[in-house]
Amino acid sequence: MEFRTFRINLLAVFALLICVEQGLCIKCWECRSDLDPKCADPFDNSTVSLADCKEKKELSHMPGVKSTICRKIRQKVNGEWRYFRDCAYVGEPGIAGDERFCLMRTGTYNIFIEYCTCNSKDGCNSASHLGQSWIAWTLSSILAVCGSLGSLAII
Numbered sequence: 001m002e003f004r005t006f007r008i009n010l011l012a013v014f015a016l017l018i019c020v021e022q023g024l025c026i027k028c029w030e031c032r033s034d035l036d037p038k039c040a041d042p043f044d045n046s047t048v049s050l051a052d053c054k055e056k057k058e059l060s061h062m063p064g065v066k067s068t069i070c071r072k073i074r075q076k077v078n079g080e081w082r083y084f085r086d087c088a089y090v091g092e093p094g095i096a097g098d099e100r101f102c103l104m105r106t107g108t109y110n111i112f113i114e115y116c117t118c119n120s121k122d123g124c125n126s127a128s129h130l131g132q133s134w135i136a137w138t139l140s141s142i143l144a145v146c147g148s149l150g151s152l153a154i155i
Contacts, residue, residue, distance in 0.1 A: 025052065025053065025054040026053050026068065026069065026070060026087075026119055026121075026122055027050045027051060027052050027053065027122040027123060028050070028051055028053055028069075028070035028071070028085065028086060028087045028088075028122075028123065028124070029043075029045060029048050029049075029050060029051075029070070029085040029086075029123050029124075030048070030049055030050070030051040030085060030086045030087070031048040031049075031083075031084075031085050031086075032082070032083070032084050032085075033081070033082050033083035033084070034082055036048065039083050039084075039085060040081065040083045041074070041083065043085075045123070048085070050122065050123055051086065051087060053066075053067040053068065053069075053070075053087035054066070054067070056087050059089060062089060062090075065089050065090065066089070067087035067088060067089050068088075068089075068119060069087070069088045069091060069092075069093055069117050069118065069119040070085070070086075070087060070088065070117065070118050070119065070123070070124045071084075071085070071086060071087070071088035071091070071115065071116065071117045071118075072084070072085045072102075072115075072116045072117075072124075073085075073113065073114070073115055073116075074113070074114040074116075075111070075112065075113045075114070076110070076111065076112040076113075077110070077111055078109070078110055078111075079110060088117055091117045092117065093117050093118050093119045093120065094116075094117060094118065099116075099117075099118040099120055099124070102114050102115060102116035102117075103115040103116075
């Protein structure tokens with residue numbers, strides 16, 4: 001009986017590790033409004049691809065740094081608005097961790113930049129998804145509870 005509980009707990013830990021791995025990976029919208037006008041606000045993702053940030057190449061000037069957050073850059077240069085959405089390698093989500101706020105800068109020569117970052121969900125500018133990681137969390141929690149109670153008769 002004790003060996004069965006150990007195997008179930010080991011399975012639950014394995015499932016949790018899979019969840020953590022999925023949690024470290026984020027997918028971000030990847031587009032530029034100068035190439036695709038639907039990338040601008042209001043955002044229309046019908047022609048925009050969702051990029052898996054863990055698949056992004058390592059930057060030569062930042063060895064070992066992985067892309068872990070999404071970013072949206074909105075800039076106005078000489079009266080023309082441009083939008084860029086993609087994976088980012090550095091920075092923190094939002095301002096002081098609050099993704100509702102963006103960093104804004106104004107410069108000379110009629111330049112304005114708004115820099116927004118997030119990592120709370122895939123495609124930060126899209127509708128929320130009910131992903132596989134939520135299912136894996138639920139399954140591993142059930143296995144852990146049942147395993148500790150000794151009431152799971154499988155395996």
